[in-house]
Amino acid sequence: MAPHTPLRTTTLRAATVVCAVLVSGAAPAALAYAQAPAAAEAPSPTPSPRPYSNLTPAQIADKGIAATKSATSFRMTGHVMAHGRPADIDVSLNQNDCAGTVKLRNGSGEVRQTGGTTYIKGDDAFWRTGMAGQRLSQEQMNSAISRLHGRWLKIPAGMTDGHGMKMEQCNVTSIAADLAKFKTEHGQAVRGPDGVVNNTPVATVIKRNSVTARGRTHEETSTLSIASKGTPYILKAVRTGGTGTGSLVFSDFGKTVKVTAPPADQTVDASSMKMMMSPSPSPS
Incomplete structure (x- = not known):
């Protein structure tokens, strides 16, 4: 698996949401961004003089x-890939916990994480989509x-x-980290053009990096859009190119x-599901 960029790792945590392990009770081994239109999401590196004119991009x-x-x-909204399937997430986080919704191509679900414990509730289509490809029999x-x-x-x-994977933490501290x-x-940080996110003016900082994986070289671009009015929060994080965008x-x-x-009385413990959801043996 390719090294986690900060944006991909952020999505891993956000997608705590989908994943849980529909079968094993842990976070999935790999999550990445769903495809996003490069023209709309990746600004050109044309410098903008203001604001922050006295600061370097870094x-x-x-x-x-x-x-x-x-x-x-x-609140964090966006698009992720969960078990190779696109999902839309809408998650609100505080310093310790998070709660939100997940929409798959088929089905939708809710997620809560509090005290380190994760709870996921989905409609039947959500679970069926999540369990696809897990080598479960139809009966299971x-x-x-x-x-x-x-x-x-x-x-x-x-x-x-069984591989030591844990459910990712989902809170302000972990996402900010x-x-x-x-x-x-x-890659070197460069200044991009100013823009607007949710009616707030932003400055953009961009990094481009060439990554070689499986014999192919991809140019990955990471962009942070930072409020230039009021508190300088990060209002948008974008990744294009490479294995996921x-x-x-x-x-x-x-x-x-x-x-x-x-x-x-409205919960089912993941550990109690393991036996009944163990993958069926592969045909010999």
């Missing part, structure tokens, strides 16, 4: 990262979906799958986000 990025890290809460899949119908899958903190990796990502938009900074665990 210093502008630092201001955005520091401000976002200090936020008490925010139907049985699992029947048990999860109208209930929350509960994934305890620290639970791992991922965005901070922009500073150490390969897409964008995340950040809003509702400081808005109260309360996350509560579902009632115990």
Whole structure:
């Protein structure tokens, strides 16, 4: 698997949401951005003189990262790939928890994470889409979906799958830490053209990097859009090129986000699902 760029890792955490492990109770091994239109998302590196005219591109990025890290809460919306399938996410996060929705091509679900425990509730189409390709028999899949119908899958903190993968944390601190990796990502930071995100003027900082994977070289571009009016929060993070592309938009900074665990009688513990959802043996 290719190294995680900060934007891809951010999506990993956000997609805590989808993933849970529909079968094993852990986060999936690989998530990446869904395809996004490059022309609309990747600005050219034409410099803009103002604002932040007295700062280098790297210093502008630092201001955005520091401000976002200090936020008490925010909302994150965007597009991800979950188990190779496109998904739209809308997640609100505070310093410890998150809650939101996930829409797959077929089906939709809700996600909550509090106290390190993740809860996922989806319609039947959501679970069926998520379980596809997991080598489950039709009987196993139907049985699992029947048990999860109208209930929350509960994934305890620290639970791992057979490969040691854990559910990613989903909170302001972890997302901000991922965005901070922009500073150490390969490539020189350059100033892009000013723009507007959610009616707020922004300055853009761009990094381009050539990555070789499986014998092919791709140019990856990461862009941070940082508010140039008011608190300099990161309002948008975009990635184009390479093995995955897409964008995340950040809003509702400081808005109260309360996350509560579902009632115990409405949950199904992931560990209790493992036996019934073990993949069927491959034909010999």
